């Protein structure tokens with residue numbers, strides 16, 4: 001599952017190359033999902049679901065991999081998003097992603113607070129490196145987390 005897929009601008013090439021995988025692209029916004037469909041709807045193994053990451057319409061342990069790029073800084077209920085992405089993963093499955101964390105760059109934090117949040121693209125409260133590491137370690141047996149500037153990149157195993 002790619003959640004949130006957005007317009008699929010970053011994942012289009014990857015998903016097109018995985019012809020044997022069953023891929024579900026989920027986003028809350030119909031507009032974003034329509035753009036993702038324009039890029040990927042020729043592929044029978046890729047499907048699109050409008051939904052909320054905080055209430056995923058899937059059974060427990062349905063996915064081998066959940067990818068979440070640039071989503072958690074936009075999600076309004078981050079705790080539910082962590083729980084739901086974990087719930088739908090199979091044991092041994094991978095949770096991979098990246099997003100903005102607060103407290104690493106004054107300039108970026110200013111931009112996020114004064115512009116991106118006001119535009120509605122980012123939604124506080126934001127995670128810090130510490131709160132992200134705590135959240136991942138509570139839910140996953142293996143956690144790799146790398147910080148580059150204000151971005152956190154992680155790969156976890158359930």
Ligand SMILES: C[S@@+](CC[C@H](N)C(=O)[O-])C[C@H]1O[C@@H](n2cnc3c(N)ncnc32)[C@H](O)[C@@H]1O
Nearest residue numbers: 004005006027028029032052053069070074075
């Ligand atoms: C910055 S985009 C990231 C999209 C894509 N992964 C990327 O990196 O380009 C953030 C997306 O989160 C979606 N979003 C926000 N809240 C959501 C929610 N509760 N459930 C699912 N998607 C949500 C927005 O609609 C938007 O498409």
